[in-house]
Amino acid sequence: MAGTAVRRRLTWQVAKVTAVTAETASVRTITLDVPDWPGHQAGQHVDIRLTAEDGYVAERSYSIASAPGEPVAITVERLEDGEVSPYLTDELRTGDDLELRGPIGGYFVWEPADGGPLLLLAGGSGVVPLRSILRHRERTGSTVPIRLLYSSRTLDDVIYRRELDQPAAGVEVIHTLTRHQPSGWTGYARRVDAALLAEVAWPADALPLTYACGPTSFVEAVSQVLVQSGYPPQRVKTERFGATGGT
């Protein structure tokens, strides 16, 4: 950790919402103006804090969707029984204030110097920090080969769909739709398992660097398969969102 640990006091601050963009029916990207933002790494997150009028406080973590150097943006999926996400996706407007602290995390991060090839595995909104990695690669001119395997319930649930439909040179985006597929769908239509990873993942002897993010069950399933197939555990980085995605 020596090279990456940064001693900086983590304080709550007030950011201003500069844009709210609909990604899917239940997912919004919120772009923020954060005064004195120290800059972030691809893969990091922020903590968001909401305070009710009666003083009740709720905190949640959200991955940063934008690349280092871009304005801070988070992408939030509305959870029906959520305390925080319905406010962020349905109520928050441009010009509103939002309390946050960050950037946070030195483990689930990628810099071009870390190399590759990269295997990015996303379950649902687990694609958010991986999108930051993809944009960071493009903005830095890195040529590290990337395969993104992205599992969604339906095509309408795919976040960043237009962006992912036009991947940069050296980037492959492979979708699997687990619940419903449109007619004529030629992509995968099943959960990510050992057989699917055997078709899609880099061979273990290419020494790939893997980032897996999504619901806990998804992350544990894919990371187990990869390690069993010879991926070195220390090159399989994982981030779990819990049962529903978006902790």
Place this chain on the structure above:
Amino acid sequence: MDALDGNAIGGLLQEVFGTDMTSAASVCGTCGAASLVAELAVYTNAPGTVVRCRSCDSVLMVFVKIHDRTCVDLMGLAVLGG
């Protein structure tokens, strides 16, 4: 509920320790399993936040917020950091 992992408490740990701890090493005081903090099992729905070993399920760390104070119990750990 499904366990989260140490990434989810990166902010809490940075608040307590003053530096990023997700990439720090840990060793379980019960079974000796070594793991990065980011990879430990984290339960945030318990009273407070409970961090457990993925090998033997022992409690490694507990964080409880009382008013503005965070009480920290690291008794389950043999090693943290480095």
